[in-house]
Amino acid sequence: MNAAESDPVTLGWMVGAPPPADKIIRFEENGDYFTFPKLRWTVCHMRELMPTVGVGRGLGPLRFFDKGIDSGIDAVTFTPLGSDKTMSFAEAFDANYTDGIVVLHKGVLVYERYAGCLNDTGHHAAMSVTKSLTGLLGEMLVAEGTLDDKAKVATLVPELADSAFGDATVRQVLDMTTGLHYSEDYADPNADVWIYSAAGSPLPKHADYKGPRSYFDYLKTVKKEGEHGAAFGYKTINSDALGWIIARVTGKSVAKLLSERIWARMGAEMDAYYSVDSIGTPFAGGGFNAGLRDLARIGQLMLNGGTLNGERLVPEAAIAHIRAGGDKQAFAKAGYTLLPGWSYTGMWWISHNANGAFMARGVHGQAIYVDPAAQMVIARFASNPVASNSANDPTSLPAYEAVAKYLMGK
Amino acid sequence: MNAAESDPVTLGWMVGAPPPADKIIRFEENGDYFTFPKLRWTVCHMRELMPTVGVGRGLGPLRFFDKGIDSGIDAVTFTPLGSDKTMSFAEAFDANYTDGIVVLHKGVLVYERYAGCLNDTGHHAAMSVTKSLTGLLGEMLVAEGTLDDKAKVATLVPELADSAFGDATVRQVLDMTTGLHYSEDYADPNADVWIYSAAGSPLPKHADYKGPRSYFDYLKTVKKEGEHGAAFGYKTINSDALGWIIARVTGKSVAKLLSERIWARMGAEMDAYYSVDSIGTPFAGGGFNAGLRDLARIGQLMLNGGTLNGERLVPEAAIAHIRAGGDKQAFAKAGYTLLPGWSYTGMWWISHNANGAFMARGVHGQAIYVDPAAQMVIARFASNPVASNSANDPTSLPAYEAVAKYLMGK
Structure with a gap:
């Protein structure tokens, strides 16, 4: 059409x-x-x-x-x-x-x-x-x-210490050079983006839903893949991690x-x-x-x-x-x-x-x-x-x- | 408190x-x-x-x-x-x-x-x-x-013909003197207002939900009780019926x-x-x-x-x-x-x-x-x-x- x-x-x-x-x-x-x-x-x-x-x-x-x-x-x-x-x-x-x-x-x-x-x-x-507005604020x-862009994320948002974001710098988040195990392939029904989407959905969950219930809850679960700083990897969750950092440092x-x-x-x-x-x-x-x-x-x-x-x-x-x-x-x-x-x-x-x-x-x-x-x-x-x-x-x-x-x- | x-x-x-x-x-x-x-x-x-x-x-x-x-x-x-x-x-x-x-x-x-x-x-x-704004528009x-306030509602919104609203006039709706079988007693868990509330809820329904899925769907089910024009009865559904009438006559x-x-x-x-x-x-x-x-x-x-x-x-x-x-x-x-x-x-x-x-x-x-x-x-x-x-x-x-x-x- x-x-x-x-x-x-x-x-x-x-x-x-x-x-x-x-x-x-x-x-x-x-x-x-x-x-x-x-x-x-x-x-x-x-x-x-x-x-x-x-x-x-x-x-x-x-x-x-x-x-x-x-x-x-x-x-x-x-x-x-x-x-x-x-x-x-x-x-x-x-x-x-x-x-x-x-x-x-x-x-x-x-x-x-x-x-x-x-x-x-x-x-x-x-x-x-939206990401560019979050980035501009950052x-x-x-x-x-x-906000110190050389600071490790874990020092600002301790809840992210055990996630892939923990040992990334704010700059790596801002530039999306974090090494994250996260697939944003919308064509793959098993891609992480769908778990993320469910976590961020405002709709009530079924009683048997055990996954994360918010963006923040999901971010805590992200595992590292590769090294931070090595390559650009366009992943939405960086922007939400930055949103969390911004919320924490500004209130x-x-x-x-x-x-x-x-x-x-x-x-x-x-x-x-x-x-x-x-x-x-x-x-x-x-x-x-x-x-x-x-x-x-x-x-x-x-x-x-x-x-x-x-x-x-x-x-x-x-x-x-x-x-x-x-x-x-x-x-x-x-x-x-x-x-x-x-x-x-x-x-x-x-x-x-x-x-x-x-x-x-x-x-x-x-x-x-x-x-x-x-x-x-x-x-x-x-x-x-x-x-x-x-x-x-x-x-x-x-x-x-x-x-x-x-x-x-x- | x-x-x-x-x-x-x-x-x-x-x-x-x-x-x-x-x-x-x-x-x-x-x-x-x-x-x-x-x-x-x-x-x-x-x-x-x-x-x-x-x-x-x-x-x-x-x-x-x-x-x-x-x-x-x-x-x-x-x-x-x-x-x-x-x-x-x-x-x-x-x-x-x-x-x-x-x-x-x-x-x-x-x-x-x-x-x-x-x-x-x-x-x-x-x-x-909100009702007073709806009424003001009416x-x-x-x-x-x-909008003819002497018109019967059924002539304006045919979907309401078989409901209590059908033979009420627009004026009776505007003045809430309709005779409706509808309880708005929030303290009664079986009151009609809760069925209405479920109908109007934007949240998705469970698969076994068989009730009305919108305000309009609910309004069609309202039964008459008593006569129109006899007494003031403060019932929210009159305002939504008026909202429907307004939407129909103005687009x-x-x-x-x-x-x-x-x-x-x-x-x-x-x-x-x-x-x-x-x-x-x-x-x-x-x-x-x-x-x-x-x-x-x-x-x-x-x-x-x-x-x-x-x-x-x-x-x-x-x-x-x-x-x-x-x-x-x-x-x-x-x-x-x-x-x-x-x-x-x-x-x-x-x-x-x-x-x-x-x-x-x-x-x-x-x-x-x-x-x-x-x-x-x-x-x-x-x-x-x-x-x-x-x-x-x-x-x-x-x-x-x-x-x-x-x-x-x-």
Whole structure:
């Protein structure tokens, strides 16, 4: 099913009082609420399915981007990775199942388009873009001296002493170079990710369930595999371990800290939220939901080196560290063929391209793309049927580079 | 346990990463999350326990009340119903387990106090105050001619034809003079309210559960008892039946309609939200949560006859109908000894006192109190251990009247 055929509005999910039986999407253990094409509705309605905690925007004024729509962007062409036919930016929108995309140039909103379940007052699941927010909070605390990135995790969270995280440093967690016995292969029904998912599910357990009942409980059980620091290994549990570290050193959940330090100070247009587990812990590895323009504000904050609207929200050193990138050799060992020469640090993806672009990335196509040379930020929400970003990168990474080039030539 | 002893902050519910095992509050079927003293935490954290749908404030500017705190209000004294000792307004705050209270006089914020789980950026469960919002939407549609209050419910929602609601009029539903076989005695474990509660629970059902799976499914099963129009019978299911009627005639859920027509147009400080059942239906009988000052805005809207900030949001006729009150004789048959001479219409409680005061009321002490003569609005959130308002009225109704008298004498 292409984008038009799988459009959630066209398919009529959850429309009617009540919706027809075959159009109802329910939240159930092992349910199909997050399978395509239902996921194209679900990504905009997470809070209607599960418990969540708000990330308040506070009571300050809303600050909108100056708007200067550039009608030339739709016609910008690029060659998708692995293809020999060009595609326009406008065509890419549906090709990779975009639900919404905005482009900022020098802080001005130059492009904005929505489809499917999303509009400018809606929320959308950010999936693993969440990790980059957790990482940003972590790097902020490191830069401020609240968190020592050379400290062993066990010294900060003693409950993790006997787990694989115990003798890893905070830096190894931030850069995901921990050696963890943990499979995140969604196609394997026996993969650890499913045990993790059950642990983090807010739903009550059957009486005979003996597994972990929270994200934290699961993290304590993770065994070591290989050595820490040797290679990049993209594993969600690092982000939740970091969320735990942050909560322990600040006394605040990532939701509360993100609100206090950033969301309530950036003129956000709307509150954001995280899904939570059965003890109220925000899912720091993938549970964040927000409006698209607010997501773009995070990109602008990164582009500006930690300031927004003239106010410093994040230490410059924290952003500088992320921009400089991580260990390219460690990254190369992970075998991302579509991301040659990239690195990962602070839970951000660094392209090391000529423009110094770096990204937050989430499955099914979520992205914040920051291009310092072009002074460009792209924020994108999507519901690509394929979870892996290998399905989004061919029609998005070169598109972003082409728009950057176009904007730089203006 | 008095208010200080049961303070949720003092008791430390859900504090820590993770909270100690005996301080965790989980959402489970037949769980104790809504029993005292845990409920004093839960009332501020409903969304962290269950799925919810937002009532968006839109992207307009926040409009704060002008502030002119009157330090004399705390010392206003009154005699609690059934007592011979006076009490001050300040003393009443803890006596009836108030979590937050604001007083508006001529639209100016003259009193504001929070405790326990609540502050001015928090949300609190409004409980049955929700019904008055549903009723307000219903009266609005009646006044606009979209909804005929003389129509039989079956003509609008054919699925209810074989239920007790089928041959009731919309007016009888709005005024809760329907004759329904339905017990809402929370102390009786076999009361219908528990079947209703199970139907509306968003949690997955055991394989052997054969009951209704949604609010709507339950409403279809309600049997008639007595005659419609004979007596006031305060039953939550009327509000959900009205929610269904509203959704059918407008094509929008009460959450969406409330947002579009009121919340996004009144300069709300924050989004609000409703809890939802397993098919996403907002709980129109009791699932609303909001900030306290925003709740007060609804009171001011009622006081103003349907306008706020100079803009008309609700037809004057809708408010006029509510203020005029319902059938006093029908109300008297329900036996509310603390509310002599009151009536009920449009899902609001009308005191018919000398000042023409009227109220929205919710269990555990939630209230919007509008006093037209005194040009006063009081909004209150509370977590009284006793569900029934018979535990709140003695120390709140005469307190409100005393403050009204005080403000009128200024």
